Amino acid sequence: MNHERLFKYIGIAAIVFLLFGITGWYWYIKGETAALGAADRARGFSIGIPSFLGSRGSNSANSGATPSGSATVQEGAGGAASGSSAFLRFLGIGEAPMRLPGAGTPEESASTSAPTRKTPRFWRVSLAPVAGASFTAGSSTRLRYIERGTGYVFDVNPESGEAVRLTNTLTPKVYEAFAGAGDVILERILEEGRSVTLAGKISTTTEDGLAQLQNANLGGEIGEIAVRADSEDILTLTETAGGTNLVRSRWSGAGAERIITVPAGDFRVLWPAANRIVLVEKAASGIAGSAFTATAALTPLVTDVLGLTILPNPADGPILFSSDDGARVRLFVRAAGASDAELPITTIAEKCVWGSATVAYCAVPQQIPGAGFLTKWYRGEVHTEDVWYTVDAGAAKADKLFTIDSAQAIDVESPAIDPGGSYITFQNARDKSLWMLRIAE
């Protein structure tokens, strides 16, 4: 009898333990599934494969204004089914390309059997966030950009608006990217909180019209990078105990040659001309900074200016520089042998681009959002709504070039101009979307 009761108790205890075990297992599996799901989403596994129209895979889902009637997108294209659907909808992924108020649709040339399309004067090239963009050097102008979410590389014809995806190497979460000559691409990502730079060339062999990006890891020591569209070399800034090293090397890191080591300073590197490198101290509102031409020695360009940002001139002409003393932003032009002249527009030099030796184009905030603008702008805490101006540096004059529709609210960053001086591309700092403006009406 005792044995029977004992067996009963043991049986009941076993069942209870089993139930507890199953329950625990259930919760464990549930937790792991959530973690794996998050990891998968982070890797982009849940993102639908973009739908590409055309033989070379023009990503119309990412293209703001596409020619040849490719304005329709297949259902689900661009990954709108992910958990962040609202954000993706905001970005425009998975939706028909956005038509801009006032921008209209691409114009067809009259009386042709095969109509050629012309982009609007102002249009959004990529709805998806972009990690970097620049015009290619060469006979035909192309805008090359790298998507932030995928690391895919695209080429866009600025005249027709046709966008072609070039690569199929997936690199999620690209924070910064650069395009150099010879199909060189540099992509910068974060690994365990530290930046890692991947450098590669677009392969010449393709599969289904898409090429691989054969990346080499340049490591995590690089702080800042400068790349020119007409060179396969790169400039890097690295920090060591001895100071900041400015190094020029091939895109792969080979042939590294130290140009100069500066024992202290917090720098960005600019490469306005093939034979001219500029080091400028990183800016903060109300903090004095200086800029130098860098060779084996430093030569001062602009010194001791509060909140200094600078736009050197590729043509060795006058330079633009701006100050932010914490309360007020001012833009100046400095020409050789002349006193500095203040321009009648309130913006930072970082929102400008040179069009010729004496003509620049500047995005001018309609209103500077309060004190300490520059520091907050770099942290993404404030944004502006900009209007484009033409600056005549010789006469220290500025005239309005183009007014962006107020509904767009574009905060211009990283402007670049094509070699022919016809198009300006830039990103909207609010969402990293990519835009293009034709200078002539």
Place this chain on the structure above:
Amino acid sequence: MCEMMLRISFSIILACTLALPLAASAQLTLSYPRQLTLTLSPENPAPGETVRLSVQSYTMDLDRSTITWSANGTPFAGGVGLKEASIVAGPVGAATRLRVQASDPDGNAGAAEASIQPSEMDILWSTDSYVPSFHHGRALAGTNAKVRAYAFVSFARAGGPRIPESDIIYRWLRNGTAVTSVSGRGKSSASFPGPAPLRSDTITVEAEAVDKSVSARASATIPATEPVLALYENHPLFGILFHRAIVGDVNTDEHEEKVTAIPYFAHISSLNDPTLSYEWRVNDMPITPDSEEPETLTITADEYTGPADIELSLTNAADIFMRSLGRWRLVFGGETGIFFGGSSVFGE
């Protein structure tokens, strides 16, 4: 013989005594120019910098005097009462000898000379404060920061090459007090403790060529900056959206949000620095941070709609002055898309 000598001596003394007034008169008008004072501003100009020149005299009426200014022997300005002039400094190493001459209607004359030895000097500095990768703004001096400074100097002797740093004597000062331990010949860079909370430090360096042919001075003001906590969405596709911080109340129609806090200018090596203590609270409920990513918080709302008041208190065991507090509000089930696109959420 002695009488003869006495007569000759007397004659010489008499002749000298009679001639003295004539000689003295001649020296006053011809041999003794009146004293002039020539002032340069700045005293150590940079190449291409405009130097203002002014002349003063306590013994001449310069307003009635004809004044002539010359550089390296060539007159470049002149006129009656022209007590001020300006000149543009040449390049480094190109010395300019300045001379100003004045003569008044009474026949008095004076002159003064000075030399311009253009040089360049600046202080470049950096701190070890934390800013995230890809941040293009300056890493300011947060609490407990260390400052490293470099005195950029461009000296050259007249017509010669640049003077190397090893032939320059540097004297560093912090808030006016000489720091001898980092000063000396060739010591172009130095490290200092950062400014105390709520204060600014002035770092000054005086540089002089070993042969004392040229000298200059520069200063930099480094203010203490409180670490700033910024909160960003950590997007599954695009990563941390550094380009738009969450500011104020933010609406979202998502069921789950992952956010990452960035302590700008904190004295840490990384976001999961073991000395850091992240204390997250959501709607007043304490949340245990992820040990590997304590800076990141994932909020799962499921069917919940309403505000999620996020609070983060960040302290550093290695830095008693650091205590940052951030507050944000996410409203789940709020107006669609505002979280990601509405301009109002990004401040004014």
